[in-house]
Amino acid sequence: MPSGQFKTSYSEDIKIFQTLWAKSWLWAFLVFLVVMPLFADKYTIYMSNLVGIAVIGVLGLNILSGYTGQISLGHSAFLALGAYCLTLLTLKLNMPFWLALPLSGCFSAFCGLLLALPCLRLRGLYLAIATFAFYFIVEYVITHWDSLTNGTSGLTVPEPEIFGLAIDSDIKLYYLIMALAALSMIFAKNLFRSEAGRAFIAIRDNDIAAEVIGINITKYKILAFMTCSFYAGIAGALYAVTLSFIGPEHFTFLMTIEYLAMGLVGGIGTIAGTVFGALFITALPEAIRFLRDWLGNDFPFLVSRMADLQSSIYGLVIIVFLIFEPSGLFGIWLRLKKYWLAWPYSYNK
């Protein structure tokens, strides 16, 4: 904690911005986000869109797994549900985009409710398996319900339009995604300053103790599942718009692994860590591609095995972070901050 900061009331303790500095840095970051597309090239903007979508998706996963402690191996199923719901609503019913987007989040949340019902009494291994089974079922329905989802051939996503303004370029999409990502962050941050958020954390830390002190576990577990799947549904819908074409191959089990890796790398159970994790994992393939171009002349087989290289690095990143840095990049950031606050009299164990 910075020196000279003395808290005299509870409301001061849960303030989002503890210091003026923190607040001004955030404003500087927001200004940077707004101005960035004016200077960046098309590819950077596209990648930023993917990061923004990942932030929304990982926030959802973090609410369920990081804060409520419920393991989910079915996250990509919720993204798929959101993506397909938005596409079908706008494609088949000609529904306006501004209505279809929240509706696809709600549809995904409803499916989250359906999954939560059998999962209420499960924990650990059994929960992981049940959510995996859910992923499997969703994948099966999408692949086999040809008349609705067009099976493995996929669907073309119509160009979104908000009140007459067509979102026809990556830059316009960028502002939409960043606005929604910022909204998601604010909501998540405030959720954990509220009663519901504290109930989530209590369930994670010890669900029986939480029940004993009067927290309605059933209600809050269902709520956590629904919030998580709502976030994932919105992220999936935006993902569909960004790709402008979706098929079952975009929502594989590897996608779940990718999201879990983002959560773990950023720091599970932190809001700010989500951004670090999403940035790190989305930028990772770029780093690998750079490495490949650099080494590709000497080792030509690297080029053809790019996908495997990438997913093996996801696996490696998960293992390395869990063993050596369980609190993730956010933990490293906190340690650095602490170190420099007390510098030169830093105490490091």
Added chain:
Amino acid sequence: MDSIELTILSQLVLSGIIAGSIYGLIALGFVVIYKATKVVNFAQGEIMMLGAYFCYYLVVTHQIPFLAAFVITLVFSAVLGIVTEFLVLRPMVGEPTFSVIMITVGLGTLLRSAVGFIWGHDNLALPAPWGDTTWDMGIMAVSPAEVYTVAATLFLLGMLWAFFKYSKMGLATRATAFDQRWSFLMGINVHKVFSLAWALASVVAAVGGVFLAFMGGLEPNMGFIGMKVFPAVVLGGIESIGGAILGGLVIGLCESLAGGYLSEWFGSGVKELSAFLVLLLVLMFKPYGLFGKEEIIRV
């Protein structure tokens, strides 16, 4: 029921039993690791796959006779299990379940991609040492691989059962499963028990992998069968060795019959789906599986 229908039914039942034996073998590995170390190994299918690929590497690339290659594969798998336990799982002792599950999921991803990286994504065939012969069993023909699979499953089941029941090390393993800290205090070498459990589980998995390769060939996604084994594990109860095999057989039969009779109406994937539907239904009413012990959790 006329004779054609009877033949179809018996074929479906037989292929269900064979698939169920493979599931049972992988489930056996899960149970051994869980019994000893309380770790749920989501990478079991990938360890199985690596065993199969290693055998392929010896037999096809280096032209080593099958029996010798098989023995080397088993040794390799045992070493792989011990090394994995030491490098990846040992640092996680005492961490929350979430982290332990995640680290095995990461391990599975790493192994699967490594295999894809080294051997590519084409379906490779492991030539069987007994050639293309089939044995006539009256109503239908079976291949030797199928018979050996069932035999190997029964054999390993018997061996493991005897190991846990009669050997000193097996007793130590059961004690460790019951309470790690107390076993440690009573002088049991818990680290050795952990290594042994992983070695055993990997060897059992490798046997399953090699037989699976005879029947369906090799591809990097065959490790996903490890995920499909979870319904078997949950059905049979994760603590019970006999239950693992029984669960494997039930799931194998269920899949085979669903594939035979339901895919007309629901399409080709219904075979795999049926196992997971059964699983969700069971978990809804019995959160610890059919034969699982209900854990009493204290605050």
